[in-house]
Amino acid sequence: QVQLVESGGGLVKPGGSLRLSCSASGFIFGDYHMSWIRQAPGKGLEWVSYINTRGSITYYADSVKGRFTISRDNAQNSLFLQMNSLTADDTAVYYCAKVKGYGFEYWGQGTLVTVSS
Amino acid sequence: SYVLTQPPSVSVAPGQTARITCGGNNIGIKSVNWYQQKPGQAPVLVVYHDSDRPSGIPERISGSNSGNTATLTISRVEAGDEADYYCQVCENIGDDWVFGGGTKLTVL
Numbered sequence: 001q002v003q004l005v006e007s008g009g010g011l012v013k014p015g016g017s018l019r020l021s022c023s024a025s026g027f028i029f030g031d032y033h034m035s036w037i038r039q040a041p042g043k044g045l046e047w048v049s050y051i052n053t054r055g056s057i058t059y060y061a062d063s064v065k066g067r068f069t070i071s072r073d074n075a076q077n078s079l080f081l082q083m084n085s086l087t088a089d090d091t092a093v094y095y096c097a098k099v100k101g102y103g104f105e106y107w108g109q110g111t112l113v114t115v116s117s
Numbered sequence: 118s119y120v121l122t123q124p125p126s127v128s129v130a131p132g133q134t135a136r137i138t139c140g141g142n143n144i145g146i147k148s149v150n151w152y153q154q155k156p157g158q159a160p161v162l163v164v165y166h167d168s169d170r171p172s173g174i175p176e177r178i179s180g181s182n183s184g185n186t187a188t189l190t191i192s193r194v195e196a197g198d199e200a201d202y203y204c205q206v207c208e209n210i211g212d213d214w215v216f217g218g219g220t221k222l223t224v225l
Contacts (some may be wrong), residue, residue, distance in 0.1 A: 035214070045152070045160065045203050049212035059212050062118075095159055101166060101205035103128075103150035107159040 001028040002106045003038030004096050016115070017085050021077040022096030022108055030054075031076035033099035036081050037111075038092035046092075049081065050099070063089070086115045119208050121217035128223040129194050137220045139187040139204030147206045149187040151180055154219075155200045163202075164189060191222070199224045 006019040020036070050059040050069040058070050064084040069082040079096050093112050097104035122140040129135040139149065149167050152160040162171055164180035167187065177192045191198055204217040 033211075037214075043153075045205075045216040047216065050211055050214065052211075057211075061213075086143040100162075102148045102211075103162060103165045103205060104152070104160075105162055105165075107161070107172070109159050 002098065004098065004106060004108035006096050006108045007096060008098060009094065009113045011116065012086055013115045013117050014087055015102055017082070017084045018086065019115070020081040020083065020094055020096075020111060022081075024077045024096075024098070025077065027098070029072075029077040034072060034079045035098055035099055035104060036070060036079075036096045037104065037107075038090075038094045038113075040089075043092075048094070049066040051079070062090060083113070086113075088115050091115050101109035118213060119206065119215050121128055121204055121206065121215055123204060123217040123220045123224040125218070126221045126223065128225055130225045131194055131196060133194055135191040135194050135198070135222055137191075137202050137204075137218050137222065139189070140185055141187070141206065142185060142205065144185055144187050145183045147182075149180065149182050150205045151189045152205065153198075153200045154203065165190045183224075194222075196224050198222060209213065 003025045006022045033052050035050045044113045051070045053074045071080045093110040095110045096108045098106040151164040153163045154160040167182040168180045179190045181188050201219045203219045
C-alpha cells in the first residue's frame with residue numbers, strides 16, 4: 001500500500017533553515033507528481049509547492065516563493081523541501097502528498113515545523 | 118488568486134443528510150476535490166473530479182458541481198463522519214492549488 005513518511009521537522013529560530021524529507025513506498029515514485037501542503041495550528045490547509053515527475057517543473061505558493069525549494073530523488077523514492085529564511089508564519093504541520101490529476105490522492109502523516117526564538 | 122468559500126460549520130443529526138457547499142466563481146467548469154480530516158490525522162481524499170469516489174469511500178458520500186457551487190453530500194450520517202471537510206481546485210495547470218477554508222461537520 002502507498003506510504004508517505006515525512007521527517008526533518010523541529011524547532012528552528014526565525015531566519016533559520018530546515019530541510020524536510022518524504023520517503024515514499026508502495027508505488028512507482030518516479031511516475032507521479034508530488035506536492036507539499038501545510039497546516040498551521042488550528043488552521044486550514046495551504047498548498048506550498050509542486051514538482052513534476054522528473055523534477056523539471058516546480059511551482060510555489062506566493063507565501064514561500066524565493067525561500068523554499070522543492071526537489072526529488074527518484075532513485076531514492078524521496079521528496080524534499082528546503083526551507084530558508086523561516087518566520088513564525090511558517091509554523092505548521094507539513095504534509096507530502098502524491099498528486100493524482102488535479103488533487104492529492106495520498107498524504108503522509110506530516111511533520112511539525114515550529115519557528116520560534 | 119482564486120477563492121473557495123465554505124461555511125465554517127454544518128450540524129446534522131445521525132441518519133440525516135449533510136450537505137457542505139464550496140462556492141467559487143464559475144466553479145462548475147473546474148474539477149473539484151474533497152478531503153476529510155479527523156482530529157490529529159492527515160486529510161483523506163473522499164471525492165475527486167467533482168463526483169468520483171476513491172476505492173474504500175462509502176457510496177453515502179457523493180459530490181456534485183455546477184454553476185458557482187460544488188457540494189459534498191453525506192447521506193445517512195454517522196458519528197464517524199464528524200470531521201473537517203475541505204474542497205480544493207487546481208488553477209493554471211498546476212501553478213496554483215487552492216483549498217477552501219474548511220467546514221467542521223458536527224453530528225448532533
